[in-house]
Amino acid sequence: MIKLIQTTALASAMILSAGAALAEYPEKPIEVIVGYSAGGGTDVMARTTMPFIEKYLGNGASIVVKNMPGASGQIGVTKAATSAPDGYTLGTFNLPGMMARTIDRKADYSADSFTYLANVVNDPNVIVTSKSTGLDTLEKLLAKAKEEPGAVTVGMSSLGGDDHFALIKLQNQTKTEFTIVPFKGSAPARTAVMGGHVMMGIFNVSEVAKFEGELNILGVAQAERSEFAPDVPTFKEQGIDLINGSMRGVIAPKGLPKDVEEKLINAFKQAAKDPEFIKAMNATANPVEMVTGDDFKALTSELYDLAKGVWETTPWK
Amino acid sequence: MSKSHSPRLLRPETLTALGTIVVAAAFLFPTASLKPISALLPGAMLIGMALLSVLLLISDQRKAGSGEEAQSMTSAPKRVFGAFLLIVSYALSTDFIGFYVSTAVAIPLVAYVFGYRSLPGLALATVIVVGAIYLIFDFGMAQTFPSGRLWQS
Amino acid sequence: MYADLLDALPHVLGIYNFVALVIGVIAGIVVGAMPGLSATMAISVLVPFTFGLEPLVALGLMAGIYNGAMYGGAIPAVLLRIPGTPAAVATTFDGYPMAQKGEGGFALQVAVVSSAIGGIASAFALMLLAPPLSKVTLLFGPSEVFWVAVFGLASIIFLLGGNPIKGLISACFGVFVSVVGADPISGADRYTFDQLELLDGVSIVILLVGLYALPPVIDLLEVPLKTDQVTDNKLGTEPIWRTLPRMFRFWKTWIRSSLFGIWIGILPGAGGSMAAFMSYNEARRASQTPDTWGNGEPEGVAASETANNADTASALIPALTLGIPGTAVAAVMLGGLLIHGLQPGPMLFRESPTIVFGFMWQFLFGAILLILLGGSLATNSFAKLLNLPRPLLGSVIIVLMLIGVYSINGRMFDVYLMLGFGAIGYVMDKLKFPLPPVVLGLILGSYAEENLRLALRIGRGDWTILFANTTSLVLVALTVAVIFGPSVKRRFFAKRDDEETAKK
Numbered sequence: 023m024i025k026l027i028q029t030t031a032l033a034s035a036m037i038l039s040a041g042a043a044l045a046e047y048p049e050k051p052i053e054v055i056v057g058y059s060a061g062g063g064t065d066v067m068a069r070t071t072m073p074f075i076e077k078y079l080g081n082g083a084s085i086v087v088k089n090m091p092g093a094s095g096q097i098g099v100t101k102a103a104t105s106a107p108d109g110y111t112l113g114t115f116n117l118p119g120m121m122a123r124t125i126d127r128k129a130d131y132s133a134d135s136f137t138y139l140a141n142v143v144n145d146p147n148v149i150v151t152s153k154s155t156g157l158d159t160l161e162k163l164l165a166k167a168k169e170e171p172g173a174v175t176v177g178m179s180s181l182g183g184d185d186h187f188a189l190i191k192l193q194n195q196t197k198t199e200f201t202i203v204p205f206k207g208s209a210p211a212r213t214a215v216m217g218g219h220v221m222m223g224i225f226n227v228s229e230v231a232k233f234e235g236e237l238n239i240l241g242v243a244q245a246e247r248s249e250f251a252p253d254v255p256t257f258k259e260q261g262i263d264l265i266n267g268s269m270r271g272v273i274a275p276k277g278l279p280k281d282v283e284e285k286l287i288n289a290f291k292q293a294a295k296d297p298e299f300i301k302a303m304n305a306t307a308n309p310v311e312m313v314t315g316d317d318f319k320a321l322t323s324e325l326y327d328l329a330k331g332v333w334e335t336t337p338w339k
Numbered sequence: 340m341s342k343s344h345s346p347r348l349l350r351p352e353t354l355t356a357l358g359t360i361v362v363a364a365a366f367l368f369p370t371a372s373l374k375p376i377s378a379l380l381p382g383a384m385l386i387g388m389a390l391l392s393v394l395l396l397i398s399d400q401r402k403a404g405s406g407e408e409a410q411s412m413t414s415a416p417k418r419v420f421g422a423f424l425l426i427v428s429y430a431l432s433t434d435f436i437g438f439y440v441s442t443a444v445a446i447p448l449v450a451y452v453f454g455y456r457s458l459p460g461l462a463l464a465t466v467i468v469v470g471a472i473y474l475i476f477d478f479g480m481a482q483t484f485p486s487g488r489l490w491q492s
Numbered sequence: 493m494y495a496d497l498l499d500a501l502p503h504v505l506g507i508y509n510f511v512a513l514v515i516g517v518i519a520g521i522v523v524g525a526m527p528g529l530s531a532t533m534a535i536s537v538l539v540p541f542t543f544g545l546e547p548l549v550a551l552g553l554m555a556g557i558y559n560g561a562m563y564g565g566a567i568p569a570v571l572l573r574i575p576g577t578p579a580a581v582a583t584t585f586d587g588y589p590m591a592q593k594g595e596g597g598f599a600l601q602v603a604v605v606s607s608a609i610g611g612i613a614s615a616f617a618l619m620l621l622a623p624p625l626s627k628v629t630l631l632f633g634p635s636e637v638f639w640v641a642v643f644g645l646a647s648i649i650f651l652l653g654g655n656p657i658k659g660l661i662s663a664c665f666g667v668f669v670s671v672v673g674a675d676p677i678s679g680a681d682r683y684t685f686d687q688l689e690l691l692d693g694v695s696i697v698i699l700l701v702g703l704y705a706l707p708p709v710i711d712l713l714e715v716p717l718k719t720d721q722v723t724d725n726k727l728g729t730e731p732i733w734r735t736l737p738r739m740f741r742f743w744k745t746w747i748r749s750s751l752f753g754i755w756i757g758i759l760p761g762a763g764g765s766m767a768a769f770m771s772y773n774e775a776r777r778a779s780q781t782p783d784t785w786g787n788g789e790p791e792g793v794a795a796s797e798t799a800n801n802a803d804t805a806s807a808l809i810p811a812l813t814l815g816i817p818g819t820a821v822a823a824v825m826l827g828g829l830l831i832h833g834l835q836p837g838p839m840l841f842r843e844s845p846t847i848v849f850g851f852m853w854q855f856l857f858g859a860i861l862l863i864l865l866g867g868s869l870a871t872n873s874f875a876k877l878l879n880l881p882r883p884l885l886g887s888v889i890i891v892l893m894l895i896g897v898y899s900i901n902g903r904m905f906d907v908y909l910m911l912g913f914g915a916i917g918y919v920m921d922k923l924k925f926p927l928p929p930v931v932l933g934l935i936l937g938s939y940a941e942e943n944l945r946l947a948l949r950i951g952r953g954d955w956t957i958l959f960a961n962t963t964s965l966v967l968v969a970l971t972v973a974v975i976f977g978p979s980v981k982r983r984f985f986a987k988r989d990d991e992e993t994a995k996k
Contacts, residue, residue, distance in 0.1 A: 059901075060539040061827015069543055069831065086481075089540065091901055093674075093691040100688070126679070128686060175950050181679055203949045206676055206942065209815035209836075210760060216814070219633030220950060232837030305833045339678040352923055359661065366668075369683055377675045377682060380941045384668040391661045398657070412922045415714055422713040423918075426706075426890055427911055433894060434904045442891050449887035453713040464884055468891060476895065480541045484895065485904060 047109055047282050051084045054272065055105075055113040057098025059091040063228075064114050066306045067143055067270045074299045078289035094180075096123055099273075103131035107275040109282035112139070117269040121326040122182045125333045133326055137278040138318040140290035141271030143303070144311035145226040146244035147188040147264075148254065150237040154218035158238045160260050163222065164196055171199035177211035177220040180204050181338035182329075185224040188243055188266040190332050195262055212237075226268050227251055228307035243267060250309060269325075270308070271318060287314045347400065350409040356396035363389040418453070425449055437487035443469050496841070497619060500849035503548060504857065512549040513854050516556020517861045523557065524564020527574040527705045528893035530697045531561035533900050535824045539831060547832040551851045554825050559858035561821075562764065562801045563607035563866050566793070570599045574708050574889075578700050579764030579800035581931055582772040586785065586792030593788050601735050604866040606746065606794040610801035611859025613750035614757065618805040619852045623841075625806070626813035629758050634946035635958050639967035640759055641940035644766050644932065646971050647773045651928040658925045666933020669694050676942035677949070689905040696765070696820065698906050699934055701893050702913025707921040709893075712886035732867045742794040745775045749795045753802025758809050760816040764800040765935060769928070771799035773974075801862075805855040812836050812848065 054072060056065045065087070072085040090098040099120055102113025115136070123129050151157045157166055167174045178185035181204045189200060203220050205211035208229050215223035216236050227242055231250040241257045242248050243266045257264040274286070293299045294312035303310045313321055332338075347353070363385045370382045403409070413419045425448070432441040446468055447461040455461065476482040503509060523534040534557050542550035565577030570587035583603065590599040617625065632640070652659025672683045673693030684690040749771035756767035775795035776785045785792050807818030808825070815836035817823035826836065834844055841848055880888070897910045920927060944958075951957030959965060 059536060059824070059827060061824070061830045063830075065540075065827070066830055069540075087540065089902065092903075093688040096691070097688050097903075127681065172952065175952075181677075201949065201952055203946055204677055205946065213630065213760070213810075213814045213816050214633055217630035217633055219635075232835050232839045236838060306830070307835055339675070339680045351919075355919060355923055366683065369685075373675075373680060373682060374678070376945065377678065377680050380937070381668055381671045381682060384664045384671075384937075387664040388661055388668070391657050391664065394657050395661070412919075413714065418714050419710055419918075422710045422886075423915065426709075426914075429890065430894060430904070430907050430911060433907075438895075446884075446887045446891060449713070449890065450881070450883040453883035453886065455881045455883040460881070460884070464880075464888065468888055472891070472895060476537070476899070480537055482537050482899060483902075484898065 046081055047285055048079060048081060048083045050110060051086050052109065053111050054085055054087050055098045055102045055111065056087055056089050057091065057095030057114060057116075058089065060089050062091075063307070064095065064116060064270050065089060067303070067308050068114050068272070070302050070306050070308065071142055071272070071293065071299070074293040074296060074302075075286075075289045078292040079285065094119060094123065096120075096129065100130050102273065103135040103275055105275050107137065107277040107279075109274065109278055109286065112272055112274050112286075115141075115271045115273040117141070117271070117322060118184055118187060118325040118329050119182075119268075121322060122329040122333075124326075125329055126182050126337075126339060133322055135276055136273040137276050137283055138315060138322065139272045139274055139283070139286050140315075141269050141313040141318045141321060142290070142310060143270040143308045144244075144267050144313075145228050145269070145309055146242050146248060146267040147184060147224055148227050148230055148242050148251070149188075149192070149222065149224055149240045150212075150215060150230055151222045151240060152215050152218045152220070153236065153238060155221045157221065158240075160240045160257075160262075163240060164198060167196075167198040167200060172201050174200050174222055175203050175220040176200045177203050177205055177214045177223040178225075179208035179211055180206070184226070184266060184268040186338065187328060187332055188224050188264065190336065191264055191266055192262070195264065227254075228309060231307070248309060249304065250307075269311075269321070271313075283315075290314055347403045350399055350403060351412045352399040352409065353396055353403075356392040356399065359392040360389050360396075363392070422449075422453070425452070433485050435487055435489050437490070438484035439469060439473070440487075442472070494620075496845040497849045497852070500846050501853060503846055504552075504850045504853040506548075508546065509548045509552050509850070509854075510857075512552035513556045513857055514861060514865070516553040517560040517858055517865050518556075519553075520557035520560020520562075521564035521567075521862075521866055522560075524561035524576045524580075525567040526892050526896070527568045527572065527576060527708075527889050528701050528896035530577050530700075530896060531558055531565075531821045532695075532697055532824055533896050534561065535821060535828065537899050539824060539828045542828055543831050547834070547847050548850050548854075550828060550832065551847070552854045554828050555851060555854040556858045556861070558804050558821055558825070559607075559611050559801065559855065559862060560866070562611070562804055563604055563797065563862055565800075566603040566607070566797055567600060570596055570603065570793070572708055574705050575700065577764075577800075578696050578931065579768050580796070581700075581704070581765055581928055582768040582796035582800075583793055585772065585796070586787070586789045589786070589788035590790065590793070595788065595790075598735055598738075599790065599793050601732050601867065602739055602742075602790045602793045603797045604862060605732075605736070605739055606742070606749075606797040607801040607866070608859050608862040609746050610750050610753055610798035611804060611862060612856060614754055614802045614805035615852065615856035615859055617754045618809055618855060619849070622809045622813060622852075623838075625754075625758050625809050629760070629810045629814060629816070631963050632759055634943040634950060635960065636963045636967065637759065638940055638943040638947055638958065639964050639971065641936045641943060643967055643971045643974065644770060644936045645940060646974050647770055648929045648932050649975065650773050650776075651769070651926060651932065655924065658923070659929055662920065662925050662927065663929035663933045666930035667937030668933075669699065669930075670934045670937035670939075671941065673938075676938060677945050687905070689901075689903060689909075693938065694909065694934065695900060695906070696931070696934060697900060698897055698910045699913050700931065701897055702910040703917035703920070703927050703930060705889065705893050706911070706914030707918045709886045709889050710918060712882045712889075715882070732863075739790075739794070742791050744778070745771075745791050745795050746798050748774060748778070749798035750802040753799035754806040756799075757803030757806030757818045760810055760818055764803050764807075764819055764821075765931060767799040767803045768796040769932060772796045801859065805852070805859075808851075808855075812840055813838060 054068055056068050058064045068087050076083045076085050090101055095116055099113055105111035124132055157163045208225050211223055214220045227248045227250045239254045242254050243257055243264045300310055366385050370378050429445040446465045523529045535554055561577055565580030566583045569575040569580040569583040570591050573584050573588040575581045575584055587599045648663050674691045675682055752771040753767045772795045776782050807822040811817040811822045811826050817826050894907055897906050947957055
């Protein structure tokens with residue numbers, strides 16, 4: 023009975039939404055589901071970005087951020103994936119996490135459940151060492167790791183996240199072996215590196231930019247140097263092809279009407295050119311790298327393959 | 340429960356001990372499928388609970404053997420059960436019908452059923468509580484409560 | 493740095509910022525005093541709302557709520573034996589017996605004065621010693637934190653109550669509940685039965701509301717009488733300046749509990765409840781008359797309330813300097829800082845001194861305001877509120893429980909979970925299983941496990957890493973002293989008594 027009511031309601035909602043799409047989108051408030059609690063990195067990204075999207079959507083658009091925290095964002099993204107594709111429910115999307123979760127546990131969504139709007143933030147990984155270790159260059163660090171495999175302990179925020187994949191890439195490229203110490207979140211891991219309890223750490227550049235004086239930052243995993251730490255060389259400069267990071271973007275459920283999709287993507291593209299937006303994002307530790315539409319989709323499947331590959335060779339649980 | 344002749348196995352403590360043993364044992368099944376390092380602490384706690392419950396069971400049965408009266412759970416089991424049932428149905432109706440409707444019904448209903456019969460008092464309390472919640476949470480901080488799964492797509 | 497501190501003062505005293513603080517303290521007392529609502533929930537509801545506010549207004553609200561709620565939790569703890577916040581559990585031990593003896597008013601006055609003292613001490617620690625104290629936090633790596641958790645767990649043996657078997661079952665239950673969710677190291681699901689809502693584990697607020705609020709509510713409904721009136725003469729309300737001199741004898745407890753609270757606050761993850769439990773135990777051990785404890789000893793209320801307020805500001809020391817919150821509430825507040833672009837770290841103090849130091853002043857003023865606002869106004873009006881007819885009070889608390897639990901994550905799942913714990917809690921309560929070991933087990937169980945496993949990973953499987961440095965060894969010694977101290981002392985005294993009788 024309930025099922026029947028729900029299906030009918032859903033069907034009528036879809037008919038209505040098709041009609042709505044023909045009219046001027048948006049006609050009512052748009053909800054963005056954030057899978058983390060208010061004040062987290064993803065939440066701040068959404069709250070900072072959305073006023074600019076409102077501005078470029080025009081038409082008196084209003085966007086409301088709704089937090090549905092839990093299970094590392096999985097509850098929120100599942101909700102977004104299964105909402106009506108009318109353009110009035112969007113969701114935040116984290117890479118590689120959201121794809122890795124489809125591999126390491128049962129998930130009610132897959133890479134095909136979404137209309138990809140825009141990846142907004144790319145926060146590259148950095149490798150840091152504790153001041154007390156004296157390993158203040160990448161060369162010294164790798165030498166130490168080669169000399170005694172497993173002797174270097176690496177603090178990171180969790181297994182199966184971007185930090186973990188960065189380390190796997192590093193190990194594969196340099197034929198080294200490290201001991202992983204997965205903390206609960208990056209702040210405790212960073213504290214453990216500062217206190218010298220672990221020797222090395224893998225984080226994102228925004229997480230260590232404010233701690234430059236207390237840590238040795240050895241390299242940043244991006245094609246070019248990061249604005250957040252312009253003195254830190256990239257790994258490329260040091261002869262290692264290591265590019266990896268944590269990404270945060272915005273998706274909609276799959277099957278979004280084409281014109282709505284275009285309108286939203288355009289708004290993101292325009293925002294990316296707005297210096298005010300870049301400034302606001304940098305102030306909240308969100309390095310902007312806008313990737314929209316199909317490119318975002320390609321990026322997602324690339325990261326899915328990476329996670330899948332790592333899982334098949336070294337499953338983390 | 341009759342005073343002197345409550346059967347030995349139906350003493351509340353004995354029942355609780357038995358229940359704990361059964362539940363702890365049941366949870367050991369999912370424990371077995373975990374990696375040893377993950378299973379260590381929960382496994383130890385479950386086994387600990389089961390063993391301690393056995394001790395509790397023995398001591399309670401000894402008391403029963405020596406004719407000691409079991410402590411009774413409640414003087415009014417019907418009221419306790421009814422109260423719990425009402426609370427659960429309030430939660431369910433919040434989930435399915437919606438928060439405000441359910442709350443506006445639940446406050447006077449529970450208070451009335453359990454002996455507060457002043458109608459103006461009930462009405463006043465309901466209006467104050469529901470109104471305050473709406474003003475502070477919904478109006479003041481844009482915090483939404485369940486609007487009822489039945490009405491949603 | 494101290495010049496920055498003074499520069500920030502005028503900003504805090506600005507009219508909007510100050511009004512925000514006052515509103516925050518009042519709101520905090522109310523939230524703390526309502527069974528079912530907690531500071532964690534209030535601040536998490538508030539955080540998104542503060543996005544549009546001036547930073548100091550937003551932070552003033554939060555600082556006020558935090559301070560207010562830590563005291564507010566004592567009000568129902570004393571009057572109804574329902575701790576309003578997790579940290580007020582230890583306040584019920586002596587506060588409720590006091591209320592039954594007709595000293596409820598005095599208990600609340602002790603609570604408010606002690607809360608303010610703890611809060612002031614903590615605010616000074618934050619203002620004057622934040623950078624050096626954050627160095628203390630750095631000393632505590634996984635193996636040291638593991639020993640802190642063991643030290644806390646050891647204090648469970650004093651909470652077992654009359655029947656140690658039941659006490660231990662309670663503790664095992666608490667620890668078991670703590671492991672539900674994703675395994676802290678590998679992320680493997682433990683007892684989640686494919687429910688995403690369980691992956692992050694069981695929130696302390698859910699367990700607390702279920703175990704501590706539901707059984708008394710059912711009691712309220714079970715006995716169809718009018719309230720045994722919380723009248724003025726039962727409360728024994730006297731003006732606070734007249735009762736104040738009777739409190740001065742607690743000065744040692746105030747100092748000891750403040751230090752405990754500050755210390756627990758700067759350690760990540762443990763939080764106010766642990767501070768209150770531990771300082772209660774220590775105060776009882778130091779007491780000349782340990783037998784009166786648990787039967788309405790005002791010093792017990794002082795110990796618990798001083799400590800749970802003393803960790804408020806100090807919990808922000810690691811939060812501001814290192815980004816690791818010392819308590820659950822501080823974690824939510826950290827979100828409130830991030831929303832305003834205030835990123836924790838050593839740079840924070842240089843980049844936004846006005847806001848950071850202003851925030852610290854707000855903690856100090858919040859603690860002072862507690863006496864003014866909590867002492868007379870709030871306490872008396874709440875005591876009257878609890879005077880409502882029992883069935884009505886019960887039904888209102890049921891509604892508060894639902895919104896308090898629902899609002900943490902905005903989902904009904906948590907409400908059902910809370911009702912499940914409520915059913916368990918009712919049986920435990922009636923069969924006299926002690927509840928505090930469950931709370932402590934939940935807080936410290938997985939916390940100890942996580943840190944032990946991290947330490948072993950760091951040591952690559954070598955157990956000696958647990959004893960590898962002085963900090964760990966000191967903590968081990970303390971734990972041993974806590975566990976075996978009392979029995980050694982007893983044996984020693986017993987021997988002397990024997991000798992004395994022999995002489996006679």
